[in-house]
Amino acid sequence: MEEKSFRWTYLLGSDGTNMAGLSVLVVGGGGREHAICIGLSQSESVSEIHCAPGNAGTSKIATNHNFSEVADLIHLAFQLDVDFVVAGPEAPLCEGLSDLLAKMDIPCFGPVASLARLEGSKLHAKQVMEANNVPTAKFHVLSKDSDIDAALDDFSGNPWVIKRDVLAGGKGVVVTEDRSEAEEFIKQSISTDGSVLLEDFLPGEEASMLVVMDGSGYVCLPASQDHKREFEGDKGRNTGGMGAYAPAPVYTQSVHEKTVERIVEPMHNYLSSRKVPYRGVLYCGLMIDNKGDPYVVEFNVRFGDPECQITLPLIKSDLGKMLHAAANDQLESVNVEFSDKHAVTVVLAAENYPGAVEKGRQIHNIPQDSDDGWVNHAGTKISEGVLVSNGGRVLSCTGLGDSLQEAANIAYSIIDKIELSGSHYRRDIGHKAL
């Protein structure tokens, strides 16, 4: 342990010694995890990358291992003797990935299960916000069908916002002006989950603020904006995210100051004072009203997908060093630097996504990656030597430029060339800022 802590100070550097040669296991297999692997592959501090289960993109820069169950991941991390683990998705964190790794002395970038509940339970998140005076929509918990009518009356005048209190893979929230749809969703949620949250509708514009934190400190990453609806003009069904860009101009310096004072500081004070501090990234999904006041719509305990694909490329300093430091409560001793570029990513989705999709369709004509434009693989795999689709969000095409327009032009010039039968993508990523 002593030898390791010496090595971490903080991985030393340019003129002297040891840039550590860290080995890391990245958990997950989407566009986010490919972006993390790309960032790590460009980190001087990292010499060996594993990914489980990974995808066709990660296989080019990491060793893929076909495991997803927490017990298998723990075993894998132990066998590989990695220096640390980076958790992509929330589910393994809620199941105790980080807690179990800690028992084996393997640091994890990603919080322990009791803190991952900030994403796993909307009610828990609300209670934590209430206790720490963090601004968010007022809410009401419903657990009896007989209370539905009166509650819908109480919250009327705006669309009803209804949230299931379980991890629902992006399908746990309904925002609707249709009373019978609201009633139906509430009834169904009460019968499957026992209770459901009804909350005030917050008007405004959304932004995602990702904050890397640990027991020693925190670092706010450049704010981004996701596009969650399936079609242009924010129409259609909710998806995991159809594209994103950063930095988001709606998140001004003044909004940032309020966000830090009202949300980030109180959350960090709370999370860093737990028995095991929060180590990972806290995704603050914000609604910014017309006075520039930020409210929390949701917390996630991981990088957003696709926000990760456009946030990490804006970090100029060594990503491996930052993630490793945060997994070890050493963030304060690391200097994190950002570039002044803009990044845009556009998701190529399979036919019928976000509904059920057919997998195994061939993908052709992916252009060569360059320093300012590349493809993040998400639902892809190699089957009999051929690249095929393997999920709903198949690829995300990322451009980096001196302006948002330039970054968008690059992303679109890549995605326009790719062939995947039935696939679709939004043409208006970044439109609000352009």
Ligand code: AMP
């Ligand atoms: P969540 O999973 O909590 O982020 O909710 C999914 C989406 O529903 C958000 O990205 C918002 O677009 C919308 N939403 C959630 N809560 C609210 C709210 N209180 N007011 C307005 N829109 C909301």
Ligand code: GLY
């Ligand atoms: N892009 C939204 C999320 O990752 O939850």
